[in-house]
Amino acid sequence: MLGCVIHGQGDLRVDELPTPSPGPGEALVAVRYGGVCGSDLHYWRHGGVGDFRLREPMVLGHEIVGTVLAYGTGATGTLPVPGTAVAVHPATPCGVCPECADGRRNVCRDTRYLGSAARTPHVQGGFATQVVVPAEQLRPLPPDLPLRRAVLAEPLSVALHAVGRVGDVRGKHVLVTGAGPIGCLVVAAAKAAGAARVTATDLLPRALEYAVAAGADSVVRADEPSSPDWPSEVDAAVEASGVAAGLDTCLRLVRRGGVVVQLGMLPPGRSAFPGNLLVSREIDLRGAFRFDREFDTALTLLASEPRFDRLISAVLPLTEAEPAFTLATNRAESCKVLLDFTPH
Template sequence: MLGCVIHGADDLRVDELPAPSPGPGQALVAVRYGGVCGSDLHYWRHGGVGDFRLREPMVLGHEIVGTVVSYGDGASGPLPGTAVAVHPATPCGVCPECADGRRNVCRDTRYLGSAARTPHVQGGFSAQVTVPAEQLRALPAGLRLRRAALAEPLSVALHAVLRAGSVAGRHVLVTGAGPIGCLVVAAAKASGAARVTVTDLLPEALSYAALAGADCVVRADDPGDPGWPAEVDVAIEASGVAAGLDTCLRLVRRGGVVVQLGMLPAGRSPFAGNLVVSREIELRGAFRFDGEFDAALALLGAEDRFDSLISAVVPLGGAESAFVLAADRSRSCKVLLDFGA
């Protein structure tokens, strides 16, 4: 079978891989769609993401959906042929974080397509993949695989909104209108936010944020834009740059909450720490997700607006062109690879 493998920075290949067979407790899934994530782009362009560096070739991809093929010994789940989404995380279940109900920050987790550990955890960008059977989720009635491919990034967005506390009736600022930022907009509106303002440097990205439900979009490089709020109740940083965090800290109200969702560059990042002190701002991190995956699938099944965030579907053979497109935010929001084309 064929798979999308990263060998190093700027070295993305469609390689022939051995066909897998499910082991005990595992399910075999025929992958149909895989979403190109920002972390996939970082592995491609920089050979790593944050502090996680490539040390060996790795199959990319953790945003995957497909159909069940078969099960290994002792495994069960949705019937073969059922359309499913794959939860990409396998927490250890025994560390203090897992015991505390925070499996998303498990210190020994395995996550599809991640170089956080060596050997790396191979991802799901291949024609077939084996995963623990308990990670399969049958799609809600009426939800098609194409839209369901957004389940993983939407889960990330829902977790970030949850980390902010209740946003019902509040004004939420989102810095960064990439795919995750746009999904944060949708998640905040679904959670009852009264108003969502989004900032970004690119007008094309802001147009996607508007489609996701933003009430106001603002050019981040235009201090005279009349859309800038005087203050907000909650700010969620989704750009992954220090300037975005600075904007959040300066615009959130005294005693407000800032959630850092975007992965900042490796090493030290400056931030306006004095504001955290003098305004008693609560600065919280948001990393991946856990139970939000089921909520994401339910939300995707209930709202059509998400279709507008999928800007392209590219066959696996054109993987590199798909990555080029996904990296160009002036031309795309979420790009999917099609493994069944």
């Protein structure tokens, strides 16, 4: 069995791994597709994501879909029968911490998340021919939702959660800074939630084309401050670029009393931002981290919107993992890059 393993900064390998067997309450899944996420790229290029640093080899990947192969003993409930196409929810909250008790399982202090170095030993990810996951994390795909599109369920859930953190966006003008894969999905999520207008910004023309494909009503180059396409004011903003300049833009353009959601993971350490605007304009600045029950909503939305296929820019076999990661870093050419785990 093969898997995509990060051994350290810049050291990505396709390794032979032991074939797993499901234990009590677990499911064995044959992975078909995996989406290369920005966090996967950070582990590869920088040896960590934000404050989460690699300390040991780790199988990457948390955006995975495939088919059920088998269950271990004690897997109970209404479970998809073997052979069913499924998406895998990547989070296993502890269920007992104060955050879980408060209904905010996405910020559980003791969660396990596929392909994450947030804890040691690291939680191994899903970029492997076969994976074992808790059976309760399987989600059967809606009818007519192809596996290839279903792999977007995890990043779309992140986007849906971010839009949910804004609040009611119906009839409002929403700004999205950063038109990478997550930013484009935020555009789609905001439109699905009823936003009257969505403006997306980025430095790259190709990224802005993907934002239009996702449903943006207007796009603007982030490095052209004098462009007439810049809105004079927006009702809410989601910062999806992960750079301080994007947060600065959001705070300066959102209306008084508006909401800014920081979704992109900023570099480790301190980040400068115009904090006085929070005071003088009474702006609400909120964080958005991962997701919880939005996963099921994402699958339903994907089943109803073929336009999401436009955001998948390339599909490469697992054996070409490093070229796939290289392509995914080239935002001038790509949006969402997938790995195909079909045995060849």
